[in-house]
Amino acid sequence: MSTTRTLTPPTQARPAADAAAPGLRHPWKLVASREIQVRLRDRNFLMSTALTLVILLALILLQGFLGGGSMSYRIGVEGGDGTRIVAMAEQAATAQDPAAELVSVELGDASAVEEATRSGDVDYGLIATADGWEVVDEGPTASDLELVLADAARTDAMTRNAAEAGTDLGSLMAGTSLSTRDLTAQDDGSDGFMAFVLGFVFAILFYMSSLMFGMQIASSAVEEKQSRLVEILSAAIPVRSLLLGKVLGSTALALGQMVLIVAVGLVGLAFTDYDVALPGLAEGIAWYIPFFVLGFLALACVWAAAGSLASRAEDLQSTTMPLTMLLVAVFIVGINLQGIWRTIASFVPVMSTILMPMRILEGKVEWWEPVVALLLVLGFCLLTIRLGARLYQRSLLHTSGSLTWRRAMTLQD
Amino acid sequence: MLELHNLTRRYGDVLAADDVTFEVPAGRMVGFVGGNGAGKTTTMRMVMGVLAPTSGEVHWDGTPATRAVRARFGYMPEERGLYPKQPVLGQLVYLAQLHGMQAQPARRRAVELLDRFGLADRVDDKVEELSLGNQQRAQIIAAVLGDPVALILDEPFSGLDPTAVDQMSELLREHTSQGVPVLFSSHQLDLVDRLCDSIVVLHQGRVVAEGTSEALRADAPLRYRLTTTGDTGWVRGVAGVTVIDLEGPTVLVEPQDERVAQRLLTDAVARGGVREFSRIRPTLSEIYREVAA
Numbered sequence: 001m002s003t004t005r006t007l008t009p010p011t012q013a014r015p016a017a018d019a020a021a022p023g024l025r026h027p028w029k030l031v032a033s034r035e036i037q038v039r040l041r042d043r044n045f046l047m048s049t050a051l052t053l054v055i056l057l058a059l060i061l062l063q064g065f066l067g068g069g070s071m072s073y074r075i076g077v078e079g080g081d082g083t084r085i086v087a088m089a090e091q092a093a094t095a096q097d098p099a100a101e102l103v104s105v106e107l108g109d110a111s112a113v114e115e116a117t118r119s120g121d122v123d124y125g126l127i128a129t130a131d132g133w134e135v136v137d138e139g140p141t142a143s144d145l146e147l148v149l150a151d152a153a154r155t156d157a158m159t160r161n162a163a164e165a166g167t168d169l170g171s172l173m174a175g176t177s178l179s180t181r182d183l184t185a186q187d188d189g190s191d192g193f194m195a196f197v198l199g200f201v202f203a204i205l206f207y208m209s210s211l212m213f214g215m216q217i218a219s220s221a222v223e224e225k226q227s228r229l230v231e232i233l234s235a236a237i238p239v240r241s242l243l244l245g246k247v248l249g250s251t252a253l254a255l256g257q258m259v260l261i262v263a264v265g266l267v268g269l270a271f272t273d274y275d276v277a278l279p280g281l282a283e284g285i286a287w288y289i290p291f292f293v294l295g296f297l298a299l300a301c302v303w304a305a306a307g308s309l310a311s312r313a314e315d316l317q318s319t320t321m322p323l324t325m326l327l328v329a330v331f332i333v334g335i336n337l338q339g340i341w342r343t344i345a346s347f348v349p350v351m352s353t354i355l356m357p358m359r360i361l362e363g364k365v366e367w368w369e370p371v372v373a374l375l376l377v378l379g380f381c382l383l384t385i386r387l388g389a390r391l392y393q394r395s396l397l398h399t400s401g402s403l404t405w406r407r408a409m410t411l412q413d
Numbered sequence: 414m415l416e417l418h419n420l421t422r423r424y425g426d427v428l429a430a431d432d433v434t435f436e437v438p439a440g441r442m443v444g445f446v447g448g449n450g451a452g453k454t455t456t457m458r459m460v461m462g463v464l465a466p467t468s469g470e471v472h473w474d475g476t477p478a479t480r481a482v483r484a485r486f487g488y489m490p491e492e493r494g495l496y497p498k499q500p501v502l503g504q505l506v507y508l509a510q511l512h513g514m515q516a517q518p519a520r521r522r523a524v525e526l527l528d529r530f531g532l533a534d535r536v537d538d539k540v541e542e543l544s545l546g547n548q549q550r551a552q553i554i555a556a557v558l559g560d561p562v563a564l565i566l567d568e569p570f571s572g573l574d575p576t577a578v579d580q581m582s583e584l585l586r587e588h589t590s591q592g593v594p595v596l597f598s599s600h601q602l603d604l605v606d607r608l609c610d611s612i613v614v615l616h617q618g619r620v621v622a623e624g625t626s627e628a629l630r631a632d633a634p635l636r637y638r639l640t641t642t643g644d645t646g647w648v649r650g651v652a653g654v655t656v657i658d659l660e661g662p663t664v665l666v667e668p669q670d671e672r673v674a675q676r677l678l679t680d681a682v683a684r685g686g687v688r689e690f691s692r693i694r695p696t697l698s699e700i701y702r703e704v705a706a
């Protein structure tokens with residue numbers, strides 16, 4: 001053994017560059033995982049996410065408390081007739097909401113009823129008048145109560161009138177029913193209001209995520225540029241991998257946060273009285289996710305470019321201004337469009353992330369519409385990624401001062 | 414061996430680097446000297462591939478340096494910075510991983526180096542919480558961590574205290590003894606003189622002098638200082654001798670050659686007592702001032 005060793009010519013101790021380098025196959029993965037780890041350890045990020053969830057849950061609970069409360073009143077009456085009307089009204093009310101409760105309190109005469117209402121012993125008073133009934137109250141009467149009481153009073157009077165006329169209520173009412181049918185609604189009877197609220201929430205979520213994570217991408221880019229870390233990084237891995245990792249890491253985070261918020265929101269809603277069994281809901285959410293991801297990606301590389309244009313963190317405000325304005329415009333215009341313009345805009349990249357899920361939730365789209373919109377935003381994505389990457393590569397190593405968008409376009413390598 | 418061939422970088426009308434050619438042989442330490450704006454940083458960035466040269470090439474072991482090769486160069490950029498809000502050890506491991514190292518060995522080596530630079534108890538501190546000198550140490554560790562095949566260091570010694578300078582020098586020596594070529598720029602000429610095997614002087618983008626400090630000194634004009642017991646005004650009359658400076662008994666001369674110098678000494682002895690006759694060896698700073706003038 002030892003003889004062989006002595007025969008071996010002395011080799012250079014220096015490791016050969018090409019042989020020893022294991023080479024990083026996918027450096028972007030490392031960059032993305034750092035990006036995610038840093039953010040997940042960032043107290044501000046965690047706090048703001050937690051705060052969003054808390055506010056969301058509080059809103060849902062508040063809504064459930066205010067809007068979902070059942071009718072419950074004490075009603076002062078003079079005597080038996082009033083009690084009968086209130087009982088009929090309660091029957092009608094519980095048919096709609098089993099928790100509804102109307103209690104009648106017999107007080108003898110009209111002045112006692114008025115007195116009790118004024119003192120707050122009862123919520124309302126029901127007094128017989130010459131040609132019917134009268135509800136007394138301090139201020140306006142709750143419309144839901146007025147509706148059921150009026151119905152009960154009318155039915156009661158008509159039953160009596162019918163009997164006097166020798167017929168019954170049924171024959172008297174024959175042919176009087178009027179119902180409505182919405183031709184624009186589908187047979188599933190989707191709830192327009194719920195669809196609007198959810199669509200709006202989706203729009204806000206996208207707007208906030210894009211702004212927050214976009215800013216984060218930009219500031220992460222300028223952080224590396226400002227500290228010259230980018231020189232070490234770009235000597236080690238291609239700038240494109242750096243950009244890819246940064247953008248994909250942030251996209252994953254944005255998606256994760258969005259899914260968390262939507263999930264918590266849906267679970268929260270399930271515990272309230274709201275009927276969220278929207279037929280378009282599952283479909284809407286399923287489509288929202290790809291629209292969210294692509295809408296985010298479409299701007300992500302441009303955010304990175306905005307960051308690389310700045311030379312210091314302080315310049316970010318001005319270099320990211322066009323993007324911020326764009327997002328505000330997309331959001332404001334998106335939620336305010338009507339009719340045909342809204343339909344057209346739901347195909348426009350980025351805008352489609354706000355409008356197409358809304359339209360899907362409303363159940364008013366053909367199957368091909370989201371597909372086309374998705375393809376359009378995908379194409380737009382490829383375009384902005386190329387543009388963003390080019391700007392990013394050119395300006396990242398440009399160290400002397402902040403760049404304008406126009407100058408960066410004409411910059412040489 | 415690292416070779417720079419005619420590296421040129423033009424910014425508009427300005428030539429930041431003009432036909433820069435020199436080599437950093439394996440296991441040698443080359444000092445890169447020059448005033449502010451001489452083009453040192455531009456050149457080093459081109460060596461790292463961070464900046465594309467207008468023309469010229471960087472060769473590694475005889476062939477143009479590829480990205481894969483450069484990924485194994487250890488680099489310390491001019492302006493310092495690591496991620497300010499990330500813990501020291503974490504980002505050192507991350508940077509080493511980007512250079513293709515596995516996480517575990519990278520962590521071990523980083524801890525070892527941090528310990529050596531006296532930062533063992535600061536591994537989990539954020540970089541911004543370290544003093545500037547300690548940030549600099551962390552930066553150096555970042556440069557050498559990925560088991561580099563060459564080291565390109567832009568002003569690695571600036572801002573270091575004498576202890577850190579010694580630690581740093583030792584670290585560099587370890588690398589050169591393993592055959593790693595080291596190129597570093599510095600304004601601390603005495604340090605360059607002490608550490609480097611050879612020196613490259615850059616002035617206005619051009620290499621104006623290059624070689625070992627011995628060779629550079631040899632190129633410097635021959636000078637002697639003569640101090641006698643009497644006045645030395647007679648020296649002006651000696652053939653082949655140029656008087657640079659004369660002050661009473663002391664005269665600084667530039668003899669044509671060594672023979673003329675010896676004759677001058679004999680003359681001086683013949684005229685009376687000689688207190689001093691010494692060869693003036695220029696310091697690196699003097700050489701530098703001369704070539705960069």
